[in-house]
Structure formats: structure tokens, C-alpha cells
Amino acid sequence: MREPDAEPPAEPPAGALLRGWRKRALLTQEQLAERAGLNVRTVRRLESSRLWHPRTRSILLLAEALELDGEEQAMLVAVTRGLPAPAHRDDPEGTGPPPAALTVPRQLPADVATLVGRRRELAILEAYQGANTVTVVSIDGMAGTGKTALAVRAAHRLAPRYPDGQLFVNLHGHARSMTPIEPGEALARLLRTLGVPGEHIPRHLDDRAALYRSVLADRKVLIVLDDAADEQQILPLLPAGSNCRLIVTSRRRLTCLDDIRSLSLETLPTMDAVALFTRMAGRERVMGTPVHVLTEVVRRCGLLPLAVRIATVRFRAHPTWSVRHLLDRLTDDPLAELSAGRHSVAAALDLSYERLSTEQRHAYRVLGSRTSTDFGVVAAAALLRTTERQARQLLDQLSDAHLVQEPAPGRYRLHDLVRDHASAVRVASRVPPDLAAAIASPPR
Ligand SMILES: Nc1ncnc2c1ncn2[C@@H]1O[C@H](COP(=O)(O)OP(=O)(O)O)[C@@H](O)[C@H]1O
Numbered sequence: 001m002r003e004p005d006a007e008p009p010a011e012p013p014a015g016a017l018l019r020g021w022r023k024r025a026l027l028t029q030e031q032l033a034e035r036a037g038l039n040v041r042t043v044r045r046l047e048s049s050r051l052w053h054p055r056t057r058s059i060l061l062l063a064e065a066l067e068l069d070g071e072e073q074a075m076l077v078a079v080t081r082g083l084p085a086p087a088h089r090d091d092p093e094g095t096g097p098p099p100a101a102l103t104v105p106r107q108l109p110a111d112v113a114t115l116v117g118r119r120r121e122l123a124i125l126e127a128y129q130g131a132n133t134v135t136v137v138s139i140d141g142m143a144g145t146g147k148t149a150l151a152v153r154a155a156h157r158l159a160p161r162y163p164d165g166q167l168f169v170n171l172h173g174h175a176r177s178m179t180p181i182e183p184g185e186a187l188a189r190l191l192r193t194l195g196v197p198g199e200h201i202p203r204h205l206d207d208r209a210a211l212y213r214s215v216l217a218d219r220k221v222l223i224v225l226d227d228a229a230d231e232q233q234i235l236p237l238l239p240a241g242s243n244c245r246l247i248v249t250s251r252r253r254l255t256c257l258d259d260i261r262s263l264s265l266e267t268l269p270t271m272d273a274v275a276l277f278t279r280m281a282g283r284e285r286v287m288g289t290p291v292h293v294l295t296e297v298v299r300r301c302g303l304l305p306l307a308v309r310i311a312t313v314r315f316r317a318h319p320t321w322s323v324r325h326l327l328d329r330l331t332d333d334p335l336a337e338l339s340a341g342r343h344s345v346a347a348a349l350d351l352s353y354e355r356l357s358t359e360q361r362h363a364y365r366v367l368g369s370r371t372s373t374d375f376g377v378v379a380a381a382a383l384l385r386t387t388e389r390q391a392r393q394l395l396d397q398l399s400d401a402h403l404v405q406e407p408a409p410g411r412y413r414l415h416d417l418v419r420d421h422a423s424a425v426r427v428a429s430r431v432p433p434d435l436a437a438a439i440a441s442p443p444r
């Protein structure tokens with residue numbers, strides 16, 4: 001006769017399931033613990049259903065020791081996470097998650113091989129710890145300052161502290177021909193990655209967010225949310241427990257979130273930018289170039305890592321160019337020069353511009369084409385033909401979007417490449433539609 005608990009019931013508690021599988025494998029609790037490399041107390045507590053939310057690693061080890069198949073693994077994950085067990089094998093509709101549900105997610109993109117500088121920022125990213133809550137650091141800065149590169153480097157360094165996984169989601173806050181990802185969609189992706197079968201993901205946003213917080217409650221997971229559009233997009237994606245860490249990058253300053261450490265990423269110091277140029281262009285080709293020429297090249301690139309990278313791509317594509325020749329070209333028309341294949345500074349700035357309101361766009365075009373140095377609110381109000389209050393508000397909004405800098409309280413300026421971009425956009429916006437269409441259509 002079969003033992004009463006040898007066969008798991010339809011929706012069994014984790015303890016009964018485990019006991020059934022252990023007996024099927026003809027193992028004692030001690031033998032299972034030894035085979036899985038776990039403490040026997042852990043096995044006992046799991047079987048008596050006193051240990052809720054065991055670590056993903058422990059589940060993985062038990063599944064291996066018990067030689068569970070994919071469906072059984074999915075069932076074990078579901079019951080230990082307090083979810084309804086996936087459909088049974090006999091259910092023709094039952095799909096269950098793939099065996100991958102038990103693998104620890106390691107989604108970080110490759111680290112930048114030649115990250116220069118950023119020591120201070122890395123130290124902050126690694127050292128910051130939220131008080132009794134999830135640790136969140138946001139990195140904001142203009143397009144191409146190296147937010148993603150920095151977040152990825154920091155995440156690789158922090159990964160060993162988060163053994164239950166490292167997740168990476170591109171939220172497409174500023175992506176070409178794509179709207180930002182809806183929080184509900186991002187949650188569904190995160191939940192699937194965390195092992196929740198698709199059919200158990202709730203329909204409503206709040207329920208998804210609640211399940212996400214439950215699933216992460218006892219896991220040590222590091223999550224990188226790259227290119228967030230705004231606070232609303234990331235709020236539902238914040239876990240609750242202090243055991244998780246989030247790194248968020250955004251072109252916008254995320255001002256409305258409590259308890260987060262914000263890091264505004266500036267362009268590179270001149271010597272770091274020169275180091276980046278030299279490494280990427282190739283030392284042998286740069287050798288012998290006077291330092292002031294190199295310095296001027298990176299200044300023309302606005303000390304922006306994206307621009308320096310693109311300049312080196314152009315330089316390498318033209319083996320006959322000297323650094324001085326590159327400098328001449330950058331002096332003539334920097335934005336035109338800083339474009340290589342898919343990568344272009346102008347295109348990156350276009351995406352920031354597209355996210356502005358009509359009023360902000362107007363202010364951007366006017367300020368970009370009519371100012372050359374620092375300016376104050378009074379001058380901005382005069383240029384925009386508006387009140388000082390309104391001008392201040394617009395400047396704050398453009399500053400939050402990192403299209404205007406505030407080097408000193410009440411003083412504003414535009415980054416050189418941003419100013420070039422704003423002027424170009426202004427010229428383009430003044431071309432009558434008929435003429436624009438004629439320019440765009442091919443000649444007969
Ligand atoms: N400190 C750095 N050292 C080397 N390369 C960098 C650095 N910062 C950024 N980059 C490179 O510059 C380009 C733009 O950086 P990225 O992180 O994509 O910018 P952002 O996310 O701010 O738009 C990428 O090719 C990136 O690898």
C-alpha cells in the first residue's frame with residue numbers, strides 16, 4: 001500500500017510536496033541534506049512548512065538532489081513562493097514555467113571594458129545603503145554622459161552581494177520609435193524572470209506589484225532599471241525589503257521619490273576624456289599629438305563620453321586622418337561630425353527634445369539659439385517674452401531633463417553640443433512645411 005503522503009495532492013503545501021519527493025527518492029532527511037549541501041535543520045523546517053520563502057539557491061539545490069523534472073521544479077518554486085501550483089501534467093492547457101524558472105537570473109549586459117574615471121560615483125553607488133528599506137540609487141544626466149555604463153559597472157561589482165540574481169530591464173524612456181515601457185509590462189517581465197509562470201501573473205497593475213514585492217520579500221536581488229522615463233514608471237517597480245538593491249538611470253532628475261540617493265552624472269573631467277579618446281583611438285595613432293590638440297578635441301566633444309566615443313569611431317574609420325584633421329572637422333560642424341552608424345549625438349538629443357512639452361520645446365529652441373554664455377532668469381524671461389516666474393519654471397523643467405545646466409544658483413547655461421542642437425532644431429522648425437517636403441523628397 002502507498003504511504004498517504006507519497007503522492008503530492010493537487011495543490012499541496014511545500015512541506016508535504018518535499019516529503020513526498022524525498023520518500024520517492026528513498027532518502028532520509030539527513031541524506032537529502034547531505035546530498036543538497038544544506039543544513040538538515042533547513043530540510044526539517046521546510047518539510048514541516050515552518051520555513052517560508054527559502055532562498056532560491058536552497059530550492060535549486062534541493063531540486064537537483066531530488067532529481068526533479070521541469071514541471072516538479074516549477075511546482076516547488078510556486079508553492080515555496082506562496083503561489084498556486086502550475087497546472088498538472090495531465091492538464092492539456094498546463095504549460096508550467098520552463099526549467100529556467102529555477103536558474104538564478106544574471107541579466108547584466110557586458111561591462112564596458114575601458115571605463116575611465118568615475119571612481120567617486122562608483123564608491124557612492126557601492127557604499128550607499130537605504131535605512132530599513134530597499135536601497136535605491138538613481139543616476140541622472142544628459143544623453144550620453146555614461147549613465148548606463150556606470151550602472152552596469154557598479155552592478156557587476158555589487159553582484160556577489162546579491163546571490164539570488166541580477167536583473168536588468170531597459171525601460172526605453174528615451175528610445176527611437178518606441179514609447180516607454182508600461183510599468184505593468186515591466187512587472188510582468190520581472191515576474192517571469194523571477195520564476196512566476198505566465199498564467200499566474202495577475203491582470204491588474206497593483207496586484208502585479210504586490211506579487212512582485214512578495215516574490216522579492218526574502219530574496220537578495222539586484223535590479224537595474226535603465227533609461228526610466230519618469231517617477232511614475234518606476235514607482236510600481238520598487239521592492240519593499242531592505243535585502244534588494246535598485247540602480248535606476250534616467251535622463252530626468254527623479255525628484256518625487258523618497259529615500260533614494262540621487263547621483264547627477266556630469267560630463268568627464270578633461271583628462272579622463274583625453275584618456276578615453278587615447279584608448280579608443282589607439283595609442284599608436286595618437287602618439288606625438290600635442291596635449292593641447294587632444295584637449296581641444298575632447299572639448300569639442302563637450303567632454304561627453306558618447307561624443308568622444310563617436311569621434312574615435314570616425315577617426316578609426318579614416319586611417320589617413322591625423323588628430324589635428326579631426327579637430328578641424330569638429331570645429332567646422334561638431335554635430336554633423338559626431339555621427340557614426342547608429343550612434344549620433346544629435347539623434348540622442350532629438351529623443352530628449354521629443355519628450356518635452358510644446359512650451360518647453362519653444363523655450364529650448366529660443367534659449368539654445370540666443371544665448372552663448374551663462375544667463376539668469378531675467379534674461380531668459382526677456383528672451384522668452386514671458387514672466388520671470390514662468391521663465392524660472394521652464395528653466396527648472398529643462399534642467400530636470402538635463403538640457404539646461406545650473407552651474408550656480410540662479411545661473412543657467414547650455415552644454416555646447418546642446419546649444420548647437422537647439423539652434424539646428426530652431427532652424428529646422430522655421431523651414432516652411434512645403435520647402436521641408438521638397439527637401440525631403442528625392443529629385444526627379
Ligand atoms: N567613463 C566611461 N569610460 C569609457 N566609456 C564610457 C564612459 N562613460 C560612457 N562611456 C561610453 O560612452 C557611450 C555612452 O554611454 P552610455 O552609458 O550609453 O550613456 P547614457 O546611458 O548616459 O546615455 C557608451 O559607448 C559608453 O560605453
Ligand SMILES: [Mg+2]
Pocket residue numbers: 147148149226227249
Ligand atoms: Mg543609457
